[in-house]
Amino acid sequence: MLHEEVVGRIRAILLDGEIPPGARIPERELCERLEISRTPLREALKVLAAEGLVQLLPHRGSRAAKLTDKDMRDLFEVCQGLEALAGELACERISDAEIDTIAAAHADMVQHYRERDLIQYYRGNRAIHEAIVNAAGNPVLAGLYASVTARIRRARYVTPMTPQRWALAVKEHEAILNALQRRDGVGLAHILRAHLRHKREEVLQAGFAETEGNDVTLSIA
Numbered sequence: 087m088l089h090e091e092v093v094g095r096i097r098a099i100l101l102d103g104e105i106p107p108g109a110r111i112p113e114r115e116l117c118e119r120l121e122i123s124r125t126p127l128r129e130a131l132k133v134l135a136a137e138g139l140v141q142l143l144p145h146r147g148s149r150a151a152k153l154t155d156k157d158m159r160d161l162f163e164v165c166q167g168l169e170a171l172a173g174e175l176a177c178e179r180i181s182d183a184e185i186d187t188i189a190a191a192h193a194d195m196v197q198h199y200r201e202r203d204l205i206q207y208y209r210g211n212r213a214i215h216e217a218i219v220n221a222a223g224n225p226v227l228a229g230l231y232a233s234v235t236a237r238i239r240r241a242r243y244v245t246p247m248t249p250q251r252w253a254l255a256v257k258e259h260e261a262i263l264n265a266l267q268r269r270d271g272v273g274l275a276h277i278l279r280a281h282l283r284h285k286r287e288e289v290l291q292a293g294f295a296e297t298e299g300n301d302v303t304l305s306i307a
Contacts, residue, residue, distance in 0.1 A: 162286035175222035177271035
């Protein structure tokens with residue numbers, strides 16, 4: 087298995103929540119699962135530590151990084167700026183076909199909202215945000231966005247919402263689509279910033295960010 091593949095597999099395990107934030111990295115089980123030795127595993131963990139996904143513990147292995155309230159605020163703050171810029175650029179560069187695709191994704195998302203299917207709703211929600219970033223046509227921006235949003239993806243797209251908050255989120259997405267269809271870059275940037283600010287507060291209130299906790303070691307399938 088190539089180094090990049092090992093890094094990618096472990097990154098996916100972390101981002102999918104198989105190893106929760108704060109949990110010890112079960113090195114032996116990962117080696118068996120990926121059919122690799124400890125050396126490539128630890129090299130991969132160093133890369134993921136540089137990405138902020140793993141915390142290396144001197145002489146004590148490593149654990150999945152646990153975001154503090156400040157980490158979460160900082161990451162969402164950067165994400166707000168990136169999505170706002172993406173919205174402005176997308177309004178300048180997006181094609182009519184891309185707008186139609188996003189409008190169709192929005193309609194599907196609203197249907198999932200009506201059915202109270204939160205998992206499918208979040209999948210559609212994420213697809214819309216990523217489509218706007220891609221429509222900006224800036225690979226550097228897309229790369230930065232992918233790196234930042236990866237660290238908050240679980241919190242952003244699994245947090246339970248109250249009926250009132252969910253209804254507000256749908257209204258905000260309707261405004262996002264409307265601004266995109268009108269190619270109003272300034273308006274879209276403003277809406278995206280507010281939308282992500284609301285999501286940040288929702289995530290913090292849900293307790294996804296922590297400041298301390300006990301170490302745990304987890305078995306993974």
